[in-house]
Amino acid sequence: MLRHLGNRRNFRHNIKLAAILCLTAGFVNIAGLLAFAVLTTNVTGHVAFFAENLAQGDFRGARIIGLWMLMFLTGAFTSSFIISRIGRDQVFAYTLPILLEICILLVNGIYGYSYDGSLIKAELFAGSLLFAMGLQNAMVSMISGSVVRTTHLTGIFTDLGIELAAATLPAALKKHGLKQRIVLRIVIILFFLGGAIAGGYVFPLLRHYTFLIPAGLLFIAMFYDISRMRLKKLVRYLRYRLRL
Numbered sequence: 205m206l207r208h209l210g211n212r213r214n215f216r217h218n219i220k221l222a223a224i225l226c227l228t229a230g231f232v233n234i235a236g237l238l239a240f241a242v243l244t245t246n247v248t249g250h251v252a253f254f255a256e257n258l259a260q261g262d263f264r265g266a267r268i269i270g271l272w273m274l275m276f277l278t279g280a281f282t283s284s285f286i287i288s289r290i291g292r293d294q295v296f297a298y299t300l301p302i303l304l305e306i307c308i309l310l311v312n313g314i315y316g317y318s319y320d321g322s323l324i325k326a327e328l329f330a331g332s333l334l335f336a337m338g339l340q341n342a343m344v345s346m347i348s349g350s351v352v353r354t355t356h357l358t359g360i361f362t363d364l365g366i367e368l369a370a371a372t373l374p375a376a377l378k379k380h381g382l383k384q385r386i387v388l389r390i391v392i393i394l395f396f397l398g399g400a401i402a403g404g405y406v407f408p409l410l411r412h413y414t415f416l417i418p419a420g421l422l423f424i425a426m427f428y429d430i431s432r433m434r435l436k437k438l439v440r441y442l443r444y445r446l447r448l
Contacts, residue, residue: 215384225354230399231418238407244333246356247273275331279338301343308336309419316412364389
């Protein structure tokens with residue numbers, strides 16, 4: 205899922221990547237909203253609030269929202285910087301952004317209870333989640349070659365609409381891989397929605413500990429390929445020993 209890069213990636217790899225990380229983003233989106241009353245997986249809505257606060261002369265509110273947008277941008281920059289410095293062809297380069305994201309989610313899960321509605325804590329907690337989602341979005345985009353996006357759905361719905369329209373064309377005019385792209389968009393939407401729904405049910409029970417669930421999902425994503433490779437080697441070894 206993470207170790208296959210460039211031409212080595214195929215449709216199945218992108219489906220697995222989209223499923224687990226969109227599920228993660230859905231959890232973070234709803235948990236951030238319920239915990240801190242802030243959308244934490246994209247900046248589109250924040251641009252509107254930023255403009256509204258500026259128009260009304262609320263420069264303090266505009267500063268906070270501007271900081272959140274900057275945190276998402278900084279997260280994307282940090283992820284790209286780490287991967288580019290280590291090397292895009294180095295699999296372990298992608299584990300560092302994941303580790304950073306896991307740490308941020310753990311901090312929110314463990315210390316999120318201290319949130320009392322103050323603007324300073326809202327800046328810290330919500331800003332850290334926006335930074336984490338920027339990390340994830342840039343990382344996934346670089347792994348998949350900009351095929352998979354996991355933290356927002358506006359572009360996904362747009363692409364799906366275009367591709368569904370293309371599916372109505374005669375066979376001779378249809379582009380190669382159209383069906384796979386449609387399936388991938390649907391998987392992204394459904395798993396993001398599924399994560400958001402699950403998070404909405406879980407949050408009243410676990411409160412801020414809900415952030416520990418997406419942290420666990422990221423942990424699974426990080427070690428999936430390693431565990432799979434070791435399991436294959438173990439199976440081969442056992443088969444070899446049984447033949448002796």
